[in-house]
Amino acid sequence: MNFAHILGHDHQKEQLKQAWKSRRLAHAYLFTGADGIGKKLMAVALSKLIFCDQHSGCGTCTACRRLEHNNHPDFYLLEPDGTQIKIDQVRHVQQELSHPPISAPLRVCIIDNAERLNAAASNALLKTLEEPRPNTLIILISAHYEQLLDTIKSRCQQLPFARLKQQTVADIITAHNHSDDNTECNSLQKNSNQANIIAALAAGSLKKALSSNQEFFFEQRYNTLNAINTLNPNSVVPMLELAEKLANDKDRLEDLIWILLSYYRDIFLIINRASPTLLTNIDMLQQVQHQAANETPISIQHKLSAIIECQFQITRNVNPQLAIEVLLIRLTKQLQETVSLTNRKTQIKTF
C-alpha cells in the first residue's frame, strides 16, 4: 500500500509528498476525519515514502516490507491497549524517539485513535510535541477531533480528510465482490443496488463498507426501523427497553444514527416528490412511501432535527441511553401528532 493505492484525498497526498520532497515536513501532524476513510493508510504511505530504499515508497524493497510488517526499527504504531492509550505506551515511544534513527532518515510514530489517549498519556505526549526531537515525525490520527486536548491540537499541523464519495465506495464494493481472490464475498453484495445502499449507509467509510457491518446494515436496519415504527407513544416500557438495547451496542451507535438519518431523509424526499432514484433505502420503498403518507413536511423536519441532535449529543459523550430514549420519545410523539392530524383531516373530509 502506497500513495497510488489510496483513493481520493489528492490534495493531502500532494501536500505531504511535496513537504517531504522539500524537507518541510512538520514535526507532528494530526489527521482528522471520519473512521475508515484512509487516514491511517495515508500515514503509512508517507512513512513508506520516507523509509523506502528506492525513495519512492515502492512497497517491495526491504525497508518498505519491514514497515508493512510493522517491524522496522524506526517505525512505531501506537494503538489503544484495551480502550485507552496509556502513559506507559507513550513513555516507551518517547524513549525510542530520543535516539537517532537506526536506518531511516526519520523515526516515525503513528498514534491511531489518538482520542483514546488518557489524561496522563496526553500530558506526557504534550511534552514531546512541545519540545520535538530532531529527525522525528509524529502522526496522530483521530475520527473524534473534539475529544482531543486543545493543547495537543494546537501543537500539530492539522490535516482534515473528507468522507469518500458514495459512488466511489459503491464502485469499490462492486469490484471487491467480483474479485477472484475475495473469499469473504458476502451474498448481500450481489448487485449494484445493494452496493449503493451499503455505500450510503457507510457514510463514506470504506472500512465500514467492506466490513461485517453489511449484515448490520441490512438485517438490523429492518429490525430496528420496524421496532421503532411499531412503538406506541402511550406505552413507555417498550420504548425504554428498546432504547436500552440500542444504547448497549455502543460501537454501532454511529451506524444506527446513519440508518435513521437515511430512512427519514428518504421519507422527506418522498414527501417532496423527489425521484425514487435519490433514495438510499430503495429496497424498502413501499415502507418508506407508507410512512411518508402519515407525515407532513413539518413533522419529518422535526424528526430529522431530533436525530441530528441525538447524533451531536452522542459525540459529546452524553449518556447514550438517555439520548436514545429522548430520541424515541420525540419520534413517536410526533408520529402520534401526525396520525391525529391525519385522522382530523379524514374526519373533515368525511363531513
Ligand SMILES: [Zn+2]
Ligand atoms: Zn521501497
